Amino acid sequence: MMAKGFMSAAIGAVALLLAGCGERGAERSPLATEGVTDSMIAAGVGDEWLTYGGGYDEKRFSPLDQINADNVSQLGLAWFADLDTARGQEATPLMHDGTLYISTAWSMVKAYDAKTGALKWEYDPQVPRSKLVEVCCDAVNRGVALYGDKVYVATLDGRLVALNQKTGKVVWDKLTIPKGSHMAITGAPRIVKGMVLIGSAGAEYFTRGYIASFDAQTGEELWRFYTVPGNPADGFENEAMEKAAKTWNGEWWKLGGGGTVWDSITYDPQTDLVYFGTANAEPWNPAYRNTDGAGDSLYTASIVAVKPDTGEYAWHFQETPEDRWDFDSNQQITVTDLEIGGKSRRVVMHAPKNGFFYVLDAVTGQFISGKPFVDGINWAFGLDPVTGKPDVNPEAKYELTGKPWIGVPGAVGAHSWSPMSYSPMTGLVYIPTNNTPQYYAHDPNWEPGETGFQLGIDVSGGNIPADKAVREATKEALNGALVAFDPVAGEVRWKVPQPSPTNGGTLATAGNLVFQGTSTGEFRAYTADTGKQLWSFETQSGVLAAPMTYAIDGEQYVAVLVGWGGVWDVSAGKLAGGITPNISRLMVFKLGADGKLPPLKPTPALVLDPPAPTGTPEQIALGEKLYSNSCSVCHGISAVAGSLNPDLRHSATLGRKDLWQQVVHDGLLSENGMVAWKDQFNRDQIEAMRLYVLKRANEDKALEGK
Template sequence: MANRNWIATLTALALAACNSAGDAPTQSALATTGVTDAMLAAGVGDEWLSYGGGYDEQRFSPLTQISDQNVGELGLAWFADLDTARGQEATPLMHDGTLYVSTAWSMVKAYDAKTGALKWSYDPQVPRETLVRVCCDAVNRGVALYGDKVYVATLDGRLVALDMKTGKEAWSKMTVPDQESYAITGAPRIAKGKVLIGSAGSEYRARGYISAYDAQTGEMVWRFHTVPGNPRDGFENDAMARAAKTWEGKWWEFGGGGTVWDSITYDPGTNLVYFGTGNAEPWNPKTNDRGLGDALYTSSIVAVNADTGEYAWHFQETPEDRWDFDSNSQITIANLDVDGAQRRVVMHAPKNGFYYVLDAKTGKFLSGEPFAPVNWADGLDPVTGRPNIRPEARYEQTGEMFLGTPGLYGAHTWHPMSFSPNTGLMYIPANNTAQPYLADENFEGSDIGGQMGIDGASVSLPADKKARADAMAATTGHLLAWDPVTQTEKWRVEYPGPSNGGTMSTAGNLVFQGTAGGEFRAYSADAGKQLWSFPAQTGIIAAPMTYAIDGEQYVAILAGWGGLWDIYPGLLSGKSGPMRNISRLLVFKLGANGKLPPAPPMNKMVLDPPPFTGTQKQVDQGKALFARYCSGCHGDAAISGALNPDLRHSGAIASADTIKAVVLDGALKHNGMVSFKSAVKAADAEAIRQYLIKRANEDKALEGT
């Protein structure tokens, strides 16, 4: 440890940086004890110190005690039940014998990494009504470790530093501009004494950014916005002035989007921070007359100087994004053989279905090929990497519905991929999904709910057996082993549905992944042969990690079904099988024989709705209102997943007064169901009720055929 501290001290530099408001330069002191910069730069060994394993975000472990020869002997060492029945997306971190993990609602827990004994627990007390501005569950993807502190970003927008030993707050800073359009679900990252974090909100009225905070004091060092603001206010820098030329209309009135809600990667070799940005907002470009410009820097990878936040380069993967093709999937750095020479590269497999390899220093496009079915573009320009967008994909121009592949869920979204230097392969949790897009010609902005400009009602899945069967058959997932040098598939493992968990690869020739169907599996990294599985009793969407203590290797993963796929796609959310949320931390080692308690039975809900007494006009009105304001939590066509109430089964729909109390008065705001009275009136609430009754009766009749 002394040598590491000496190296860190020698390499410490005075880090002068200005934030976007032009404040005086500040300094960030490098850590010389606890988790140091040198330790983070060294990457994964016996400890797992950062979200992606190391600065390169490869999620590869050199540990070999657990290998393809003995992984069949892996057993449950210990488990810990969690007190949040929402989706679990975090990657645990391990340092000095302690396992640190965040859970839903941004809670943090510290466990003895050998025994599972709880050392401390922290609850930031996130208001449950925060859910109204969160597209995809009350999730949190993990913490950061630096010095003697643990850092967590909370759903309601705070960045909190905790004492590593006790879990007590050292400092807390509100990082988001308002409490209407912004939230945080991502994990912080560390770069040279600074904590990096962005926000979510590209479906609301957010203006994207990434910020750097001094790890010791919590003071903001710099902020880089990803889209330009109102030109009348002036631009913060030349990058914003250049970006403004790619927008039309009054884009700033809806914020612009481009939020940095997940991927952040720091590369000490280039001293650059790479981050992905979200979609332009609204999705439908006609909504705010933003035109057919690129809408920079949305759906892009952007690189900035780690010391100052100054723009270095960008590569836009999806110009004029109207499909929700966020570029927030994990960004991985590696040295690859490119045209016969070693080159430092950035690799990315975003939602739009293309796999990109870029030069890490300049952002130059090196190669790109589709790793999934793609119909929104006819390939990439071989020199620039720019997509050739098909005319029919510009649905707001044609006025017709466009069935896009991939859809808004993406060919690969936030679920982490892993890269093995041993095999040279990237292991991607891939999805085969489609999405119908149709412009809402009558859309008007509101002060609550998503602001996408999309007609979700007209394209919702009908109560038709054949249509539903066709949609189910076309919706699958798989584990994909991809060669980034040749841009070709090497092997795949098929899954019934999408939204399977993130991956981790190891020097033991293994790839670990949890499934949406409730298994934790190990495959051979070279050939994709399944070697081991464990029934987790719940869907797994998070990624595993591994560590070693006293010569024993452990593998840990958070289990707990949830996230976007459980919430929005209605009937399709159950494609991998009927799931429920049982949130647990599972830890394994060779020779262990621990057992989980028996899973509670899954009770089949029977539709028993009141008779429909409304009018077709009410149903049409209620369908449109439900699609805009309710489907994001209660599912397409009023069919929900496992987490949120399925309103077809709710007793509340039998009473007009009860529905009004919930929708207008906010009677259930303590559960996240706030009042929508600013956008929905009494007659609207009744129309929604009649739509729900009609839908429940339709599906009851369908079940009987």
């Protein structure tokens, strides 16, 4: 999945320098003829925004041009709605028939009057807060789907729920993940031919990835395509799985395999294919899944195409064979026609974590081109111009060299889930990019556990010391950019540097505009052809989500969800810079509006006052390793938390060994999301983690006093 909290690596780097055709379910229901229909989604964006990426092609381009480069300076806040979920907000709103539909953190759904902002209804699926331990990167949800008279949301605890569009009442509620699994769902469902398509997250938790199809009217499962092969002794579901098994070694199925489909799903009516991206192999470290020798671990870190009616395999292209760096290929997949070599070709375009921009033939998956869209890539020297296979740097294979590797990009990715957009008017793709190196090291003593990440690596060597100069240098070196990329020429046309990574997704419009929110609390508009900033609005909180636009009664609106969180907050903490408080809101803009946000409430500063440090050097060293590889996922690298989760340096349990054990070992706060870790660590190991955090708290207290 995404960077998954292991920003100790990212920051330390700078500091150191079918079932394819599964069993068929019930017969498919007739296609919708009223409400939101297949033909409406296929028509793409107009006055309404009906699906996550705007249309089947996922271009996130709107032909609306009432708001344009000449008048965007007159854009103002029309209305806003505060949300009751103080976590990261990543959804793209949908608009149909005058109603704006959003999902929020914890998979809640709300419906608003798109013109006035009046709340029409809201739905809470009551996701258990303990589920958070099985989610890499915050309790986020990226959006709903619309079809017929229903709204569909996939919940963090693995359900697919259909709601009535007018009332929000539950029509049906289906569990889509195996009972008892560590899977979760953070992505937005997609509608294809009367079916709802969804995958799952969790490629760090011993899971077997898949994409599945459900009847939009009844919720019955129609087919399921697994992305990695299961136990050969059970037989293979299809030929695709049998072929994939030849690229794995050892007893990989006991560790799940990974390859989850946690975000990108694109349907192209012209080719009648569904394209989706897959996550990393599990564990990250190939030493523990390819024990008999190297293998590509299909179909992880790949784009896969299947036939929508049956889920039958069509083709695949693996972008990162034998992925060991968490280079998921789940980033948005865009379909379009490009003129290449003097001929028009139907292509899929992809900017995955690994830093190369891929153009593939949409019918066959044939590699057309792959060029860097960021600087500094060091895991590969380049791509083969014919096959697209990477020329991997031997030093990047940390499990073979036995030496730590500082990779660029890191696990956050050169581009992660934040959606890109494509303007057919400029021919450019607008990509939110990241510069976050990562520290990777083989852990020779790793053993599979029951709770938390199961990666096979040790990132503790990338922790940041309590040194003011090092910390300032780290903040300066970690950053992002908005990149305008020419997919035909394979070149960056313009770039807007940004002081922090993980900025919001983008929207391109016919008004020669690109909209994007920033992690530091602005919503901006740029010229699409040159990248000149024309307008900005202070949002009071970081923006992760992508904006959308719609029109009602002749007026164009632009909407965006605001609310800081996600992977950079929960794992990188304040050490990385660019962290803003979480103020979760839906904000809607139009020309001539003059709405104001309420003034920010002052946030009281927390003063470090920990008990005196104690413990042996051996205990503290053990605690650092265990904390870094498990706890930093939520509580931040070097025990410095972000804005969402508790900062353990300030915890009342820090000076109370017994209470620390009750919380961490026994699960005293399970209902708040802090589950018991007794199946992963013994009491001595948990005490070692306390002693490490205690040491870090005292170091930072001394640093603050300087």
